[in-house]
Amino acid sequence: MLHKPSLSRRMFIVLNTLLLTLITVLGIIPFVHLLSISLSSNTAAMAGEVKLWPVGFSLDAYMFLGEKVEFFRSLWVSIERVVLGTAVNMFLVFITAFPLARPNSQFKYRTVYVWFFAITMFFGGGLIPTYIVVKNTGIMDSIWALILPGALNVWNMVLMLNFFRSIPRELDEAATIDGAGYWRILWQIYLPVSLPSIATIGLFTIVGHWNAWFDGILYMNSPDKYPLQTYLSTLITAINSQMSSMSPEQLKSMENLSEKTLRTAQIFMGALPIMLVYPFLQKYFVKGMTVGSVKE
Amino acid sequence: MKSSKTLKTILLLSMVMAAFTACSSKGSDSASTGTTTPSGETKTETAAPEGPLSKYPEPVEVTEVMGFRPAEDPRTPKGLTPDKNAYLQQLKDMLNIDVKYKWTVPTDQFEQKFALAMASGDLPDILELGQKDYEKLRKQDMLADLSEAYEKYASPELKKYMESDGGFSMKVFSKDGKQYGIPSFEDPFLSTQLLWIRKDWLDNLKLQPPTTMEELDKIAEAFVKNDPDQNGKDDTYGVALQKTLFFWGFDVRGFFNGFNAYPSVGDAQTAWIKGNDGKLVPGLIQPEMKQGLSMLQSWYQRGILNKEFALKDENKVVEDITAGKVGISYGEWWYPAWPLNLNVDKDPKANWIAIQIPSISGPGKSLVPKLRSGRIYAVNKNMKNPEAAIKMMNFYIEMGKKKYTDMLKPENGFVYNWFSPRVYNPGQIETIYTEVNKALAANQTEITLDDENYTLVKDVFNYVKDYQSGSTKIASKGTNWGGYFSRVAENGGWGLTRQIKEKQAFVSNEFYGIPTSTQVEKGSQLDKLMQETFTKIILGAPIDEFDKFVTSWKTLGGDKITEEVNAWYNEQAVK
């Protein structure tokens, strides 16, 4: 194994590194752009002069951000939502994917259940009926309205199901012989060997909760309960409402809305926490983990 | 075998049951919503005492919903939410009314959330409505008749406002002698189109402000070619335009008016002009449009319009204006307050002026709507104290008086646009203009006016004072100038608009009803057709495409809409 890599291999490595570096740069550009705007003077930002480097460097936006009670209040709601929501989602994914990962020979109604869930990936009732159901289940205006309606993410569940199926069958056959029930097989055998897939689905769940903004608008009755992305969405109104004339009152708020650097600083800071989650979860993407435990 | 069958049955049964109960419970709830009242339960029966601002002996609870914008004033206490607005405490103290918000949501999402509230039958006592929702609720007989409450309780100021247009707006929102809505309307002339142009660029090039389209054409070309900002770079263009051709700003409404064409007031539908036979005709498809379109095409070719205007939304155009890349824009009185102020802050030399829109034969006539009413206030039929809504309007107007000024400061938690219902003086801008100018002429240092307009006038007066003394303690130079030049200057935004109003240089958009049924069905198609055709013509497609457009427009529903609009005009329009 210590032989020198061949010439073609070395060339591949160089090209591969170059290509991946290029893609990396593409991924980072928007963030550099946002960061530069937030660090520029407001007039330069309003004139659209800032590209990838601050123009008229200024930390004002971040000074003001420090005083933005709304930002931090929403950040806290988001953290609450992510922690609680991820716990609920992951638990449901585990206990739902596990039975459905059994072969049909062991679980007769598996296919019925699978389709019962799968259909919901394609059919939805739409905004109004969902709103009415949420309202009638009495969770309106509480954090549960952001968690329960999507508590079982079928897509993630199907993914987990597939990961579970790739676990060697011998493992739980051995456990069954030892007299272990399904619950024990799930918690003590399946989950420990599934860390990479748990990390993957956990990441998607966390990101999903973090990025969701529209349910905040729908189910929360006052802005102090908005999660961060909902709050941020109120700052950028790209799709303009169909107003056809500017009233003096609307005008007043336009005059005051010209804080582009502050808005951008909030968007940037709003993405920062979630950006840090992935590198943390990456340590579970370790090769051969499954195999190691199979050998024991 | 048998057991599995039983199990199957049990399982299926339980699933069906669960599904059924889930559905039926939901069903019965939404079924009941039409009839039960969401409001009346907690009300205490209270005899309403007389007088526009008399205090209820027992607390009266009023529910509302609200679409709100962020508090404007930076001095507002940090983290304040609408339900903690100090206006509400003041209302409680003065009238013993407790306002409870069922929900509050940013303005942009209001329509969505309000539709959900309607669908789930959860409407508040006092409703702030757009015209469409107002009509829907009225037709479903869900609104209270406010005639009596208005007669009895409306304050003299409120009545004065409502009568200021001869009762026209009030009449629009009444039916069979019953008043179902109180409109908060504005002077329709606020929509008058003006031409904003950079005077410093004209001076640099030794040019005079234009009065005809021909002159405008020459000036616009010079703004492209002759380096009007004298920075030695070819970095300017003529006329600001964003991708939606008829919009609330940076569009071509006023441009077409210069060809005696009246396509739109800025919404996604055509304007309706009275034809020679007294019938309403759609301005969008009149032959005068063609001349305008071919000039736009030529402007595009010659770089007077930005090559990529079709990509730019209003924010992008504002960037160009701020950066000093463009020197001409069609628009309304308010431009100096935003976004021209940004340009002035960026470049102190920038000097924008307003002129009456040029036309093919000298100063032209702008299209003006018949009715400018953003919000209509109505009361849920089930509300026990409908007069409370009127009293709250009185209250808001009352709070504009001088004696409340010291208390009303934003740092005390007063956020005016978090209070509803707020009905304004429809002529507020004219009041501001005359009062501030009066005070300036008399060299006053303070506003002496003492009625409900005090606060409004005082705010603008302060801007102007700061502008004149060059003080930037409270706001930037651009903002002070914007406040002055939009509202107070003799030839500024409103100053010029009122001159045009006096000269009666306008054409009316006669239709102010809600979209007709064919409009709802086909309107988006017609709008797409228009946007596509017009944009393509401007980008270089043959001008005859316009004739094809007119034919398609008519057959795709336009003719039917014309019939419907004329039927409305004959039967329902207030004349």
Place this chain on the structure above:
Amino acid sequence: MKLLRKEYPLHLMLVPGVILTLIYAYGPMAGLVMAFQQFEPLSGFFKSEWVGFDNFTYVFNLPDFNQVLWNTIVISLFKMVLFLVVPLILALLLNEVTRRWFSRFIQSAIFLPFFLSWTVLGGVVIELFSMDGPVNGIVKSLGSEPIMFMLNNDWFRGIIIGSDVWKGMGYNMIVMLAAITGINATLYEAAEVDGAGKWKQMVHITLPGIAPIIILLSVLSLGNVLNAGFEQILIMYNPTVYEGADVIDTFVYRLGMFSQQFGPAAAVGLFKSVISLGLVSITYYAAYKYNNYRIF
């Protein structure tokens, strides 16, 4: 009886998922009746007028519907294919990166754009491709005239597809990376001993190892054949490219321009659901019948 006892815990595990799905996914489906009503929020589901299939005929007979349907299918098919191929290539390339920190860094960077909404990214993309943006900078330096990318139907479609893949490719890439980590490492060791090169290892071990996940992702993506990316297109398109970029969702969105049309919107939703479910179930049963493999 024995079967019941054995399967009982499996059913029990599914109870929470089933209940939540019944309430929050199947409950709102009652609202599908809107597709057959002239739905009016004030009247609700029970008092709105029944119109049979009128909503369907109304939408399908609108003059541009065929064009819009075609645009949707073209854009989404390209997106579907690229969303599988690009992440797969990236995952395989990353798998060859030996320095772990570098691999992790690239993964994070690729995933980054996923955290920003189209309201933020749309502007960045438009700027990149504008007349005096960096892409045209390159075009000009090659001696060509600048291209108006965003006003040209073909380029615009390409940009819509490309930028969406760029934004979302991290997602599937991570799923595939997680699947790769699940491959038994002893297989690689054995191949190494047999003298198989990296290329052969990839073809014979890695690809077959993650085939189930790739198939799952492909089948599920079929469900999106009528989703071409609503928010993205709404923010980026303009009248000059309606012809090639107006898709079902933007079309339906604009139908509500003058007054929200709930019935037609629900009808289109139902139409999309039926097509998605149809495609996914056909592939599901085809895979089962011919390969005896259940995708989920």
